[in-house]
Amino acid sequence: MITQPAISFQSKPAPRWRRLLSEAIASPRELLRLLDIDPAAAGPELSADAGFRQRVPRGFAARMRKGDPHDPLLRQVLPLADEDADTPGFVSDPVHDLGAETVPGVLHKYHGRALIITTGACAIHCRYCFRRHFPYGDSNPSPGQWRRALEYLRDDTSITEVILSGGDPLSLPDARLAELARALADIPHLKRLRVHTRLPVVLPERVDEQLLDWLAGTRLKPVMVVHVNHANEIDDAARKALRMIHDRGVPLLNQSVLLKGVNDSADALCDLSEALFDAGALPYYLHMLDPVRGAAHFHVEDAVAEKLLDIVRARLPGYLVPRLVRELAGLPYKLPLE
Ligand SMILES: *Cc1c(COP(=O)(O)O)cnc(C)c1O
Ligand code: SF4
Numbered sequence: 001m002i003t004q005p006a007i008s009f010q011s012k013p014a015p016r017w018r019r020l021l022s023e024a025i026a027s028p029r030e031l032l033r034l035l036d037i038d039p040a041a042a043g044p045e046l047s048a049d050a051g052f053r054q055r056v057p058r059g060f061a062a063r064m065r066k067g068d069p070h071d072p073l074l075r076q077v078l079p080l081a082d083e084d085a086d087t088p089g090f091v092s093d094p095v096h097d098l099g100a101e102t103v104p105g106v107l108h109k110y111h112g113r114a115l116i117i118t119t120g121a122c123a124i125h126c127r128y129c130f131r132r133h134f135p136y137g138d139s140n141p142s143p144g145q146w147r148r149a150l151e152y153l154r155d156d157t158s159i160t161e162v163i164l165s166g167g168d169p170l171s172l173p174d175a176r177l178a179e180l181a182r183a184l185a186d187i188p189h190l191k192r193l194r195v196h197t198r199l200p201v202v203l204p205e206r207v208d209e210q211l212l213d214w215l216a217g218t219r220l221k222p223v224m225v226v227h228v229n230h231a232n233e234i235d236d237a238a239r240k241a242l243r244m245i246h247d248r249g250v251p252l253l254n255q256s257v258l259l260k261g262v263n264d265s266a267d268a269l270c271d272l273s274e275a276l277f278d279a280g281a282l283p284y285y286l287h288m289l290d291p292v293r294g295a296a297h298f299h300v301e302d303a304v305a306e307k308l309l310d311i312v313r314a315r316l317p318g319y320l321v322p323r324l325v326r327e328l329a330g331l332p333y334k335l336p337l338e
Helices: 016-022 028-034 072-077 143-155 174-185 209-217 236-247 266-278 302-315
Strands: 101-103 106-110 113-117 161-165 192-197 221-227 252-257 282-287 323-326
Touching: 101 143, 106 143, 113 143, 143 174, 161 174, 174 192, 174 209, 209 221, 209 236, 236 252, 266 282, 266 302, 302 323
Parallel strands: 113 161, 161 192, 192 221, 221 252, 252 282, 282 323
Antiparallel strands: 101 106, 106 113
């Protein structure tokens, strides 16, 4: 017998962002067609996506330049044969997250801060992602898993800040996130709730009153760290979404990854900092690429990175210069390069 899921006629319609999320572009050929780019000009295609399919929200694709196979936004998301390259040193778990999992779904590497993997799902699939091989699929953790995570946080009074990460925590419905925020607020030694997300930029419709209500309404001091790599990602809609968060009193920071062919020029980095500030966000980290298998073609040499930062420092006020860092397994912080 086939059992039908119960349908409640009282249930609210799914928010608009859910539909937009499901309409993301999954086919490289479709993306290139929309951009009027000849697939041959974009470069050889990836033979197998190894479980990490293309995913690009349509609004994000609309910010790409038509006819330009080197567009910095396109480069971040288009699966290419370069990913098949087996480069020594580029491995599946470059920052040893698997070893740092304290209880399922909790990474506790740094003093005072614990990171919860709230979901494996993201609105966009970034080809350089250091968690692209992380075995969490698209599934959401079971309620039992969150219970264990909460127990762990309750038991360790040295933890004062919880980071919701993933995947992208904002791919979960607000009802679940609000419930998690409430449970965290009940833990007396917690002070801050940080959200690491790319959604406000790649799908600005995600920022609505439901989101702002739980984020700005908790006893915990909220902090949001978004992830933008290039100024062209911040169009009017993304700027508006970021300002809405900022205007609710949530400090807004940005982390980027230094990526060859995307933002490896002083102009790109300066424009990004300016665009972020204009939207109410400050640059926080500029990460050196984690050596994840399939991403070697994004690698920028240390010496090049340091030189770029010297130019940026000479052009911008200090508060618009991100910290250039690298994650090394076993270190108690992200290592500054200079
Ligand atoms: C990056 C990271 C953090 C946050 O580090 P900050 O320097 O506080 O931004 C926390 N936990 C884990 C596991 C991380 O990878
Ligand atoms: S949004 Fe973040 S976690 Fe998701 S694929 Fe991109 S870099 Fe990885």
